[in-house]
Amino acid sequence: MKRIVQICCQLLLLLGLAAGSRIPRAPNDTTANDWILDYVERHMDKSASPCEEFHRYATGKFKGEDEQDDIYSIPDTMILHFNERLQSVLDQLKDQAFTEANSVEEKVWRYYNTCLTAPESTRSPRHYLELVSSDENLTWPQFAHRRSKWPQEEFNWLQTLAQLRRYGMENSIIRMNVVPDAKDSTKFLVTVITPEVEKFLNVDIISDLLITIGVDRSQAQPLASKLVQLDTELYNFTAENKEEARLDEDDFTNAVYTLDELQNRTGLHLEKYLEIVFGRPINGSFEVEVLGTKYLEGLEEILQKYDSDVVASYLMVKFVHFLMALDGSEPDGDPGRCLDAVRFHMEQAGDLLYEDHYLKPEKLQKYTAEVQRIFEAIKQSFKDKLEKNHLHLSPAEVAALKEKLLAMTVTVGILPSKANHRRFVTDFYQGLELDSKPDFAKAQLEVLKLRTRRVLDQLNGAYSKDEGFFQLYDEISNNNPVPWFEVSGNTIILAIEMLREPVLATKGQHDVFKVSLLGYLLARKLMENFTPYFLPFDGKGNYGEVLRSFENYPSYVDALACLNATQTKNLAKRVIDVVSLGIAYDAYFGENSQFDQKQPDFTEVPLKQLFLLSVAQWFLGDAKYLDYGVADQDDVRLNQAIRNLPYFAEIFNCPTSAVLNPTDKCQVW
Template identity: 30%
Template sequence: MGNRWIIAGLVGLLVAATASPTAQVDVNEKHLSEILSYMNESADACDDFFNYACGNWSEQHLSLYYTEIMGEVDLKVNKNLVKLMDKLAVSLQNSNHDDSNSVEDKVWRYYQTCRGASLDTRNLKHYLDFVQPGEQVPWPQLAVNSKQWPKNKFNWLETLGRLQRYSLNNVLMRSTVVPSYKNSRKYVIDLDRPVFKEKNQRLRGNFSTKNILLQLGVPKGSALNLARKVYQLELLVRDLTEGEDLPNDNLALHELERTIQAPWRKYFEIVLGHSVPRDFKVQISNVDYFEALVELLSRQEPNVVASYIMVRFIIFLREESMGIDEPIECIQDVRRNLDLAINLLYEEHFYESNRQKNNEEVTALFEILRAQFLTGMDGNVFNLNATQRELLRNKTRSMDINIGNMPKGVNHRKFVTNFYRELSLSESDYEENHLKVLQFRAARLIEKLDQQQPSHTKFALNDDGDYAMSSSPFYLQQLNLIVVPFGLLQEPVFNADMHDIFKISLLGFMIAHEIIHGFDSTGLGYDAKALDCINRNETDNLDERIADISGIRLAFDAYFAPGSKYSQAHPTFTTLPLKKIFFLNLAQFFCGSLDTSFMSHDPDDVRIKQLLINFPPFAETYGCRQGQDIMHPAEKCRLWR
């Protein structure tokens, strides 16, 4: 049967503290006690480690707001910020100064219009009052006389330019500001075909489209027919995106207009807000898609094309708003749309007292993991040639970490105040404010075209609200940067006084996972056989699975491999072996309800199973029988030699 761990005796492994327990012992005992309380006594670690480590987690975390550990952390962050909003309301009301340009005033205005805007401004149609598809061109459904709608004045590319000023993207095409492939320090506009992989990147069908059209004022008698035409148009566009990606070209504006006959100059002048010279450089991929798109749209009814763009715009706005006026949802809305402002306030009010200690601990953890990754390159575990190894060494050495997503080396209060200087918000209209912050976000991203950002001030300009309102760490390929939000650095994920085994096995694993994402596009020398093996239990998120499997090895080796900087001495707060603590604490990242779905990840029970069945130290630690126990299959996938 192998070595089975008797869970009923686990609590006895907590050794009593000394007469004068230190803060470190207290936090370690508390954290381990929580881990042990989540375990399922009837499960077998070698058959179902998720159930073994997390079987009782859900019944101890009954909440409407979260179903897993990152949701738990985010709820703590959100509750703190809601309390801060209550304090801001009082302080701003009692202030004798003009606070209209302060960070606090802008955050408060956005929050309070989310909470208390009148019902006549809280509807999807109200958005269209502020945004038109063209000069003197209303939306077809809002025209005074729909039969006289000026279809000859409508141009789809001009409309996209107008809406992209409000951060709309991935409708008919993608237009993003990225580092040039010729010079990564210089930013360019990159054009590419759209993607439809995720649910929020496409229409849901005729009836869902019909419901949106009805909310936007389309008469009931014609809504379904228009919805069918709109949905059919998207299906035709999706057909055009099929096929392999073609390499990108670097074209001057006059070359682009000659190759793809559309009013590109007008489009770029709308997006950029100024005139554009004929030699303005654009990076474009899949030129054949754009040629086919122009031809396709020339055959469509203009009002159908306009309606399609309008519906996709409204879906985007709905995705970028929480849609509920409750305190928690409204603070999430603020986080996703005024992220730097919230980062500053969170730092000043909730993080400052632990800032220096936490930052030192997390930076040291990152540097240890990075050094371990470089050690793997020196041993050529990735099976690379000398040139490849040197390129990846250079990328690894230049990889950086940003705690809190704030610029380094500058006064944060002054920087954020100046950053939002031109943003002016309404006191009563939520939809107006929402459009203003989206427009502000788009403008800041466009400004990168004229900048070469100094590496020492690297931070993430938000172009994804889901990242902004989450406390999860993430990797930015463009900046070669890992961002660790302030809110992540609290229990149950992190405490600076925790034993190192807790730090490396949870936060360390998260950071290691993101380090591996820095090399998604390189493959790190994984051969086709290894990748096929990893994907036997098929996944649409292969990069995530690779980052999990490679990340656990990186974190584990950083602690246990020869030459480790960590002490291997047994801790005083328990007799539980260090390696079992490592795996039990790692599991906390995956504990949660199995009803939870993730946009870009497999379910948590699948993730932890896939990363552990392919990691020999796990089976060794728990005495699993190879070829007999589920968690120790006879054949393991080897990504690293």
């Protein structure tokens, strides 16, 4: 009998939603609210019960509606919109007479146009290698007039690696980076660590690549076999030393050596390596932070097993792989790929062009103000939880967490918020010279070299924090428009691509849509800062003494046990999923909320249901790829967050027997 009542209640709920949730719009009504509501409703599968399968109920029809257009997530929608606008800007630049010498627009246009028009021969691996030698006075073995005459005794693998590092190849054999100092976020330091390596696929693929570079067919297969053998040995050696290559849990720092000390211990002449990379003298007293000393100690022994021409060829193939993986390196000069080359290789210029030519300063200011308003509400919501002190922390610990929370900031876009963006980006690309002659390899190498130089310049304090947060990373990512948290600045960076529906619109968008999706995303990044890994960092981004062993607190352990009752692949992400939804919900519906909570006239869907349906859109399609590392499937993640939201059952009239209405709901903070 109870089961019959449950089914009847669910049918009534579904019928009520189906009858009242469509948009009564005028023929030309294209407001932000209508657009977002339509976006939400067309993904809903109302044959499912929200109390049993909320993910399916909220997003179940997504695949049939959007995947045919190669849209797999909200960020895909953002990318499509951003690319359309940036493409329009580039099309306008085509007919523009550049009156200002070396303007940002001219440099962007030259790079983009070179990508479009350069002959296929200028994208060949061989052409790249003709432009970048293994050393200043040493060509690659394959380019010697006679292979037997290549001067093996003049080859130094570490110096060749340094030459390639100047173009951004930072993750081969040795990984060297410039990163913020964990103990003093105002400074940067040099780290030398064990690389994250990927194995060569197979001998035949490497052999084919060698032939395209110019290796004789009769020699390509034997050489490829040696390269794969070396690669496998390095891969296995790296894996063996992963356990040793860990952060010191006691003080969050790695071993620090002077270059002289490191050379005595490992036999590696890193002094000359760094001189080549940085382009200036480096003395033996220069200090570097090392993660993976045992790995460094064993490198020479492995590499000395192979002839110099084999090691040189190995680095050559690694460099080609690095370059060929970058957008724009494809042989056809595809406009979409060339647009990506601008976005990913000249990301600061891409953001500036989008700001100045599409958003305009006034609109950007409105967006930024709205983001700040929502973020302050999210902070206040979490502050309320800290003050209730569910985890029974000491007064000093609560005070430290509140100080850290209140100091958190959000930055819109990758450019420093207080700087003049036009001046900043112009200075950033000062010295970039791109020929009018269409040679794509040459243009790309110049862009990569300047980009790498700017990353390395951070060691000398090139960018003042007084102008706002700004940090460069060696890795050239695919720039998925998702927020990310940077501990050194105690800040969240919101990608500029996200300034549009369904996340945020400045004109007419109801607060329920703003706070649900954007508020939830900001809450997720905020809570990342309050995971055990980041908790010891203070409000200035410096590693301190407070809460170092937070993961062992009994109340926190009990909360994790509750969440892990249904086993998860990543407990830390489940904590973030669950807590963030509650924070965003309370920020909007809490008693101190300043947001508009009136039922909107564009829909009859109750406001609280609409809020949760909007949040659910982040979990549609294949959004799991947006999270680094292992994570549960999207349906598991969303349903776990929903089932632990105290208000959910009431919002959707769920019976006590419903899957997503457990008697015991987990609370962390």
